[in-house]
Amino acid sequence: xxxxxxxxxxxxxxxxxxxxxxxxxxxxxxxxxxxxxxxxxxxxxxxxxxxxxxxxxxxxxxxxxxxxxxxxxxxxxxxxxxxxxxxxxxxxxxxxxxxxxxxxxxxxxxxxxxxxxxxxxxxxxxxxxxxxxxxxxxxxxxxxxxxxxxxxxxxxxxxxxxxxxxxxxxxxxxxxxxxxxxxxxxxxxxxxxxxxxxxxxxxxxxxxxxxxxxxxxxxxxxxxxxxxxxxxxxxxxxxxxxxxxxxxxxxxxxxxxxxxxxxxxxxxxxxxxx
Numbered sequence: 001x002x003x004x005x006x007x008x009x010x011x012x013x014x015x016x017x018x019x020x021x022x023x024x025x026x027x028x029x030x031x032x033x034x035x036x037x038x039x040x041x042x043x044x045x046x047x048x049x050x051x052x053x054x055x056x057x058x059x060x061x062x063x064x065x066x067x068x069x070x071x072x073x074x075x076x077x078x079x080x081x082x083x084x085x086x087x088x089x090x091x092x093x094x095x096x097x098x099x100x101x102x103x104x105x106x107x108x109x110x111x112x113x114x115x116x117x118x119x120x121x122x123x124x125x126x127x128x129x130x131x132x133x134x135x136x137x138x139x140x141x142x143x144x145x146x147x148x149x150x151x152x153x154x155x156x157x158x159x160x161x162x163x164x165x166x167x168x169x170x171x172x173x174x175x176x177x178x179x180x181x182x183x184x185x186x187x188x189x190x191x192x193x194x195x196x197x198x199x200x201x202x203x204x205x206x207x208x209x210x211x212x213x214x215x216x217x218x219x220x221x222x223x224x225x226x227x228x229x230x231x232x233x234x235x236x237x238x239x240x241x242x243x244x245x246x247x248x249x250x251x252x253x254x255x256x257x258x259x260x261x262x263x264x265x266x267x268x269x270x271x272x273x274x
Contacts, residue, residue: 004211005273006204007033008197008226009265010218011044011054013182014236017261019136023058026262029269030058036273041065041200043193043216043226045151045181048073049144052091063203068179068188068222069196070099070150079207098196099150100189105176106152109187112170118163122154122187135183150191153184179222180246182238186222193218194225201229215272217257217265220244227251232272236264 009015015023023030033040042051042064048071051064063074073093074086089095106124113120123131123146132142134155156164164185171178171187178187197216205212216223216230219238224247227233233254235243241260248254257264258271 004036004038005213005215006039006041006201007269008041008043008200008214008216008230010193010220010223010226010236011042011046011051013219013238013261014217014223015042015262015265016054018182018239021137021141023262026266026269029266029273032270032273034059038273039063039204041197043069043197043218043223045153045184045186045222047145047147047149048090049147050141053144063200065193065196065200067099067148067151068181068186069191069193069225070097070188072096072098072196072199079203081203081206083203096199097150098191100176100191102148102150102152105150105187105189108171108174108176109152109154112167112174116163116166116170118167119157120154120167121157122152123148124152151186151188153181153186155184181220181222192225193223194229197226197229217268218247219261221246221250223247224250227254234268236261236268 039062040060041062045068048066051066061075065072073095076092076094086094086096109122128139128142128146131145132139168178176187201214214230215232216226217234217236218227219236233251234257235247235254236257237243237260257268259267
């Protein structure tokens with residue numbers, strides 16, 4: 001690991017193309033990170049079951065954050081200091097749990113929908129085939145996406161700002177949080193991407209010394225806490241070349257990547273490191 005940089009990145013619409021889920025356009029930047037030994041930490045709304053195949057394909061074995069900060073995974077022995085709150089997990093990984101169990105989130109979402117008269121449809125009510133059709137995934141990818149523990153994605157069937165505001169207010173009144181990603185809304189507990197990133201930055205600084213510069217790349221409102229937690233926030237353009245206005249307003253100091261998805265991601269990393 002280098003003492004210069006640690007890169008934290010969202011996946012969908014950022015490192016991965018929002019339609020094809022490919023990172024081909026980011027190959028140059030990925031090669032630079034590999035050559036320099038810069039840690040690349042995925043911070044996503046995806047599940048552990050979804051992230052592991054991506055890490056294998058990228059040939060990376062590093063910490064990662066799943067389900068909007070619901071849990072942090074890292075390889076056994078990755079950090080020289082012991083992480084007391086970490087428990088054994090799958091495939092030689094350890095896990096720090098930060099999120100609320102999914103069953104509580106689903107119950108809170110359904111309760112909020114009833115009380116506000118807003119119609120929603122969450123992953124818990126969808127078949128794998130429906131998830132695949134809505135997200136442009138294969139059936140296998142959709143099944144992996146459904147293996148959720150700390151975050152429940154959903155769609156609004158009442159597509160009005162008023163319905164969204166009513167539902168959001170009721171969810172918050174119950175003590176839960178809600179955010180928006182590239183495709184879905186998400187209900188979660190008292191966790192977010194930023195809280196997980198803060199922990200990881202502290203662990204990296206303990207391992208590498210204080211000379212750690214953190215970079216975060218994202219494209220959507222659920223990335224706001226992560227972008228606020230890093231030294232250098234970078235906002236990647238959405239399809240059509242526009243930047244998310246809510247995220248820009250919340251993180252006005254964010255650099256613009258200068259491109260959509262992995263094209264912008266590649267350009268931002270090369271500009272930063274090359």
